[in-house]
Amino acid sequence: MPLVSPVVKFVIVGSIIFLLFVLPSLVSFGASWLWMGEIGFRTVLVRELTTRLALVAGIGLAAFGFLRLNLRIARGPSRPLPVVMDDIGLRNAAPTRRPAGNLLGVASLAASVFLALVASSGWLAVLKLVHGVRFGINEAMFGRDVAFYVFTLPVLSGALALLVALTVLAVLLVVAFHVSSGGIAMSVGLVPRGDIPVIAPQEIRVSRDAANHVSGLVALYLVLAALQLWFVDIPGLLFSSTGPMVGASYTDVHARLPGLNIAAVAALLAAGAVIAGIVRGKARRYTAGAIAAYAAVSILARVVYPAAVQK
Template identity: 30%
Template structure:
């Protein structure tokens, strides 16, 4: 007879039963004092196992090493926000992220580790004799802890990444307009629904990971039966209620997902326009209701198996859900669209097209557009032109592309200066509004003749001045007629610039140290150079050894510690690129990609438009994934000190109010 015909574990089990080794009642009959009969078959004692102290210390050392970059970055960012006057903003953002991470990390760890350790203990009590006792291995509990904490970290990080949505949810204000399907305020879709969807997805994923872990633990307890395909033996009193409970909760969340999909119909693209269509409202909506109810019944049927083993009811409700998904969610909407909507599309879809137009205009701030008749009169048009001489004087004749090249050729003056994009602005000169074109002269360190550490970090620290010309004037040589030009700036209009240094700009992405013992290069003057020392408040003061060490670690630059020219009065300036600087403070704003520089009260100030955006406005047709936008904020950045100031230009915007 072939060896394959023998079930080795079964043979040993029967032999032990005949010998009376695994009968607890025989133990009482023969006594446990060593007299008479054979002793019971010994089980491997469970040993918790304690890692060596050296391993603990090494683990803590490597954890600290891995966390060093995060610690240094967090500390230096805290210094930066404090110096800029936005520490409370940083604390709020950072605090929400930390609290979210801790709460959801602990919740995930409790769910995963609690279920997995309970499963291990329950399974160990039913491990058959002569089966591999994998769950009793001393290191198995540590393996569970390690895997559980890893997934808890992942789930906690996912929650921390939703800090913006959480802040909007907690601080939401009514929009003041309702959608036409369910009659809910638009704020529900902008602020509340995203959090509901996140929580549903988060808990569903958590329960799914937990359920998979349970199955692995119980399967390992019956590994020989799993290998031989004997699945029936797995449905033990220890496994069945536990798996049924977690599975029922997972299915209940699945039913909630179908319920949330009812609101997502307002983002449907099935019809001729964006938003819920005739088919969505008369077919898909009822399919989702049916799916939600049937999935909820399936969850209840699975929960019943906690108390009794009967898979027929869960299988029946699951089959009904599958049929509803296929027939009501797939076949019926397609038939309705083809044979009821398409032949009468205008009639069927007209109300929904009206919803789309109205809410799209509202989302993009175009709801106040009026249509007015205009009778063209050629004589009146001629009189309008003649009476608007000031407007004609501001008609632009300069193209920014050749003007850019002209600026570089005539006003860069040195190879290490460069101009960013040409901007257009208006100034009042002696009561006359003039439209001008201008650009900032910034420093390009890549073009420095001697790129030493001192030159790049201590001496060449800033750009200098602007160039400005009217949009409608040229010289006899065909060149622009400059209002402001040269180094230092020379102005031919009543506009004086007393602080022309540009420490913060569009192209200043590097880190510099100002206020050191090394004088800073300002501008060339003939064969000589003019130097200065920084006297502003921009940057973090390096007034302690701890700060110098922190920035040396952050920049991976030992010169920060070793340089004798860096003193306690020195300041380190970073986040100098103006858009990046603003985004550090308000990452939830969408910034215009073309900041422009303004001469104001003798200083140079950058102006940036900030927008609140969303892709969650119901029924509004999206453009590049966005269907809501407001120019809600004007932001200024001082080119010398780096001060960032926000001016709310759309106080009625509910998103900026929530922030």
């Protein structure tokens, strides 16, 4: 059976993508273009299109640059992982595997395009923020102008969610790279037991560079989590539905609000602990402890205490 050439494969895959994704979008856009032209609002469609393209280009390039930067950092010089083999000495545990750099580069490009396309759906919120004006009416709980909740909060929420998703993707790509390059690997060694060497249990060995890199991204995630709590979740209490009506209830004001502030401070302290672990060369231990402590404080402050007050 003759092999299919790469060009033919590319044409087949490209045709499938075009028929399933590109063509329906073009048909929809063409219909909208004709309809908007008939009713005299084609400029609205042009504004939507230009805003979407600007968001896709800007966010896509920024996301791709961030992911590629992390992959480049991951390709830096790695340190060998010593594993005890016997009573004679140590052996380098890092396997001589070729990192999947090209594949992860393509994955970072695909992830960047996907994030950019998702973010472009918020074009209307961006235009509202750009052209929004103050209402001149301040809400009673935080004293902010109502325009903040109409124009700023949706964009701020989407931007922080996008940054969190980008950070998580960076963690996954970096971990995948270090696994493929041997920076993160399962190791088996021989340990003496009496006069007979026995096989030691398998352990996950993480190089210092890999641990520092992943821990740095975890610290960034914790900082973003704190920002989400302060600038999105706390203002969002005004839209709470825990009470009989939409708005901040007694539990929201006296339990959830303090809990969110405590969780935000805990996230920043956890990020500081992770950075301290990187500086002291104990990134794995400090990162694991910081995540566990933040999770415990967050559950107690945001779930357990408000539930107790609600009862």
